[in-house]
Amino acid sequence: xxxxxxxPSVNAQLERYIILIHQWNAHMNLVAxxxxxxxxxxxxxxxxxxxxxxxxxxPTSPLVDIGTGxxxxxxxxxxxxxxxxxxxxxxxxxxxxxxxxxxxxxxHHVTLHHDRIEHLSLPEDSxxxxxxxxxxxxxxxxxxxxxxxxxxxxxxxxxxxxxEVADAQQGWHFDLADHPSLTHAKSRILHLSRIRIAS
Numbered sequence: 229x230x231x232x233x234x235x236p237s238v239n240a241q242l243e244r245y246i247i248l249i250h251q252w253n254a255h256m257n258l259v260a261x262x263x264x265x266x267x268x269x270x271x272x273x274x275x276x277x278x279x280x281x282x283x284x285x286x287p288t289s290p291l292v293d294i295g296t297g298x299x300x301x302x303x304x305x306x307x308x309x310x311x312x313x314x315x316x317x318x319x320x321x322x323x324x325x326x327x328x329x330x331x332x333x334x335x336h337h338v339t340l341h342h343d344r345i346e347h348l349s350l351p352e353d354s355x356x357x358x359x360x361x362x363x364x365x366x367x368x369x370x371x372x373x374x375x376x377x378x379x380x381x382x383x384x385x386x387x388x389x390x391x392e393v394a395d396a397q398q399g400w401h402f403d404l405a406d407h408p409s410l411t412h413a414k415s416r417i418l419h420l421s422r423i424r425i426a427s
């Protein structure tokens with residue numbers, strides 16, 4: 229699969245990445261097996277969905293993908309960006325795949341963290357991203373130690389995004405921009421900034 233969303237060189241790298249997911253998915257559940265059967269569906273559902281975050285990222289700051297799993301969105305963004313990218317994943321099997329993928333794709337600006345986000349020390353100007361992670365009210369407490377006045381958190385959310393926001397606002401204050409998704413009419417890209425505990 230190729231898309232005008234990406235440069236020719238990134239398209240080529242993405243094809244290699246998808247082949248690697250196919251190979252490893254036979255041994256571990258990186259993505260639902262049925263999703264790999266339809267190449268167009270997989271490319272839109274996972275690759276384009278991840279890549280659309282790039283349109284809303286603050287410039288230059290390091291990216292931190294919390295709970296990256298198979299590297300979505302982190303590896304896709306790392307193929308599009310030259311800034312430092314941190315992939316956080318507590319599951320050992322996923323880390324083995326990510327090590328192979330980063331080496332295979334030559335992603336020398338990517339750092340892997342076999343740990344949970346709440347245990348890590350990261351650059352203070354980090355921009356946090358996530359996809360298919362925890363509901364917003366459960367995700368924000370995990371970021372507590374990393375929050376600064378200038379912290380940004382961008383997450384891909386499905387049809388229940390507005391309820392997640394309302395639930396999170398019971399315990400947190402934040403500025404919010406919600407952007408339409410390119411891959412699903414009811415989904416949103418949520419961009420949180422000035423995140424702080426409600427007092």
